[in-house]
Amino acid sequence: xxxxxxxxxxxxxxxxxxxxxxxxxxxxxxxxxxxxxxxxxxxxxxxxxxxxxxxxxxxxxxxxxxxxxxxxxxxxxxxxxxxxxxxxxxxxxxxxxxxxxxxxxxxxxxxxxxxxxxxxxxxxxxxxxxxxxxxxxxxxxxxxxxxxxxxxxxxxxxxxxxxxxxxxxxxxxxxxxxxxxxxxx
Amino acid sequence: xxxxxxxxxxxxxxxxxxxxxxxxxxxxxxxxxxxxxxxxxxxxxxxxxxxxxxxxxxxxxxxxxxxxxxxxxxxxxxxxxxxxxxxxxxxxxxxxxxxxxxxxxxxxxxxxxxxxxxxxxxxxxxxxxxxxxxxxxxxxxxxxxxxxxxxxxxxxxxxxxxxxxxxxxxxxxxxxxxxxxxxxxxxxxxxxxxx
Numbered sequence: 001x002x003x004x005x006x007x008x009x010x011x012x013x014x015x016x017x018x019x020x021x022x023x024x025x026x027x028x029x030x031x032x033x034x035x036x037x038x039x040x041x042x043x044x045x046x047x048x049x050x051x052x053x054x055x056x057x058x059x060x061x062x063x064x065x066x067x068x069x070x071x072x073x074x075x076x077x078x079x080x081x082x083x084x085x086x087x088x089x090x091x092x093x094x095x096x097x098x099x100x101x102x103x104x105x106x107x108x109x110x111x112x113x114x115x116x117x118x119x120x121x122x123x124x125x126x127x128x129x130x131x132x133x134x135x136x137x138x139x140x141x142x143x144x145x146x147x148x149x150x151x152x153x154x155x156x157x158x159x160x161x162x163x164x165x166x167x168x169x170x171x172x173x174x175x176x177x178x179x180x181x182x183x184x185x
Numbered sequence: 186x187x188x189x190x191x192x193x194x195x196x197x198x199x200x201x202x203x204x205x206x207x208x209x210x211x212x213x214x215x216x217x218x219x220x221x222x223x224x225x226x227x228x229x230x231x232x233x234x235x236x237x238x239x240x241x242x243x244x245x246x247x248x249x250x251x252x253x254x255x256x257x258x259x260x261x262x263x264x265x266x267x268x269x270x271x272x273x274x275x276x277x278x279x280x281x282x283x284x285x286x287x288x289x290x291x292x293x294x295x296x297x298x299x300x301x302x303x304x305x306x307x308x309x310x311x312x313x314x315x316x317x318x319x320x321x322x323x324x325x326x327x328x329x330x331x332x333x334x335x336x337x338x339x340x341x342x343x344x345x346x347x348x349x350x351x352x353x354x355x356x357x358x359x360x361x362x363x364x365x366x367x368x369x370x371x372x373x374x375x376x377x378x379x380x
Contacts, residue, residue: 014191016191016194017195017198018269021198022266024265025262025265028201029259036256039251060231061230061232061233064228064229064231065216065228066218066227075209077205078205078206078213080209081208085206089199099337101341101345109364109367110366110367110368111366111369114367114368114370169337
């Protein structure tokens, strides 16, 4: 069961969708401004010269709703809209791995890259392992360890134990299952 | 950026997404003859008879309505852009207020003191502290670079028992919400100068 502090920690490190928000906001500002200038200047009797009123009206008067190019455009707009909805509703993967602190007022997270590198170092401390790489998934740590040893019988278990021990010291929220893949020469 | 902006971003993306989806779906439904042809014929031009009629008879105020809607959208877009840079940082810290006056403190100075306290831990490579929130309920945002061999449990204990505890005393508060972002890095060896 997750506590309120754990949930707060997970929320604190969720992606903030800054880039899509900035792009969408800039587009809305530009489109809104252009439409406002076009309509107001036209209504006041001195239409802005750089707006092709006649061309736009001719296109809208000649293009039926079933026009293939229009339908392709509508499909793209629909997909873009669905993508924005998904972006808004999906929590997204946090950039930090939230850690327990034991203090409901204190939230702590470790950069995902640091977390993975530290687990890889734990794997590399096992005798016989030359180098290791760890990929962090949703509550899963996939360890790929390279060795020059021919007998790799116990190695996977030793690596798993070393990585699990490091994970326990981090006390990450939600827990991580460790999967080890040993690669020999 | 604060969590309020993050929530605003999600709401803005959701509303824009819903509007685009509705617009796109309507065009697709009408173009593929999935709407009643007596009301919304697929073969009619975009600016067909009914649209021209509407803007012809009601043009005077309808165009102004379109302009108003465009201005509102532009202003919303601009506001949405500007709040991206909104900071939670605390400007002035009021420690106590009474009939004799108000005791103010420089949040930057307190943040530096907390950072020094944190850096007293030998495993900490660097610490950047910011005080955030309203003066009555301040909080701490900490960016910490620690040695990659650090024992995270000990670091956690140092933060909770020493650094944040001292910060609570300095800010004369019992509650000090803190968000810590930890990066692990290899500590560069100390430089040796041979003379």
